[in-house]
Amino acid sequence: MSMQSPAVPGAPNDPIAVPEPVPMPLTSVERHLAHRSNWLRAAVLGANDGILSTASLVLGVASAGAGSAAIVTAGVAGLAAGATSMAAGEYVSVSSQRDTENADLALEKRELAASPAHEHDELLTIYRNRGLSQGLAEQVAQELSTGDLLRTHARDELGFDLDRLARPVQAAWASATSFAIGAAVPLIAIALASGSSRIPVAIVVTLLALGVLGVSGARLGGAPMMRASVRVVVGGIFAMGVTMGIGLIVGSAV
Template sequence: MPLRHKERHYTGHIGWLRAAVLGANDGILSTASLVLGVAAAHGTRTSVLVAGVAGLVAGAMSMAAGEYVSVHSQADTEQADIERERAELGADDKGEHEELAAIYVGRGLDRSLAKQVADQLMAHDALGAHARDELGISDSLRARPIQAAFSSAASFAVGAAMPLLVAAFAPEANLIVSVSSASLLFLALLGALAARAGGAAVAPGAIRVTFWGALAMGITAGVGALFGTVV
């Protein structure tokens, strides 16, 4: 009898998708807002690009550091729970069998079948069974701080490069319109791609990201214009 192929599920994307989407969205939005703010304050193209490049580098490093610290804290908590579970297995094996069986009873199995399932799973991998079914920790959802940090930094840099390229090549007289329009398009595409990768509806994802992006850029450009007028 041939083995069935392993199904792919959207939850397997959560680890990298969250960091990548967050990084790219922040890269586009923060850099575009920074560029628009400086341009609205009557900055030259050179000052706009210097501010944008500085924002790209600082933002990518900040995203990497923040994501690493955050996800590493999650990984530390998961590891602490696993070590505690390992100690409990060593101290009270029978009690851990009963605890796992009770979990399966709560999910709908009758007690005899639940006990049989718990016994077989613990004979195969006791710690893995408790980590998965008692703690909710699985390989696909484990916290991976280094992966998250690199994903965030790289995606932020890619996202930030988009409005920067537009600012570099757009006519200076139309720089604000060009950057804002292109950035909203990039945000809409990012929202649609993220929704599709996560198995969600594409249109609401694109609209949600575009709306908040337009609001953020509008406020930043308004502050820049006000600052440029006052100063």
């Protein structure tokens, strides 16, 4: 008489099949700190220049013995001149970069149309130089060739992403805006202060603003905050000291 194991209610008779893992869809792309480099550089540079150049200007004029009206006028003129200059300079610089990118893309598009086999071999060489085996490099190049070839060659051969091309207007606007915001800090401080407290108040406010800017830039860029803050503040002390010294010399000589 054979013994049979009691059946478990609801249990299947067939062996349990282990389902294959299903790959999770890519819903987002991880953003690295290096992706912020372009706009972060423009914003930090613009704000730093705005704070420091305007503070140095108004402190130099104040050290020469000018009155409140002359100091504020010089500060406003410096703010306007600096913001427009930063915008123009950034626009020209980034436009040149964009022109270079467009020229490279046009050349690559012509080469893809004229000699696709040669461009395929270039991809193979790139992937082999990155450490892939010949077979895997061939597989990767073949797989990527079924998609957007220009995008693939722009990324792997030319070294830039079509989604992150240089934007001259955006860069110019960011530089001008950050400069104006930075310049307004020492200008407002020295305009609201009066008498003998005008210069000390402007210096303290400027150094505090530079310190905050250094910490903010370091946090956004993932750099050591103390080192960045000290670097910016020391540079500010040097620039304001030189400008105030020149103002004192010129003020006493005129």
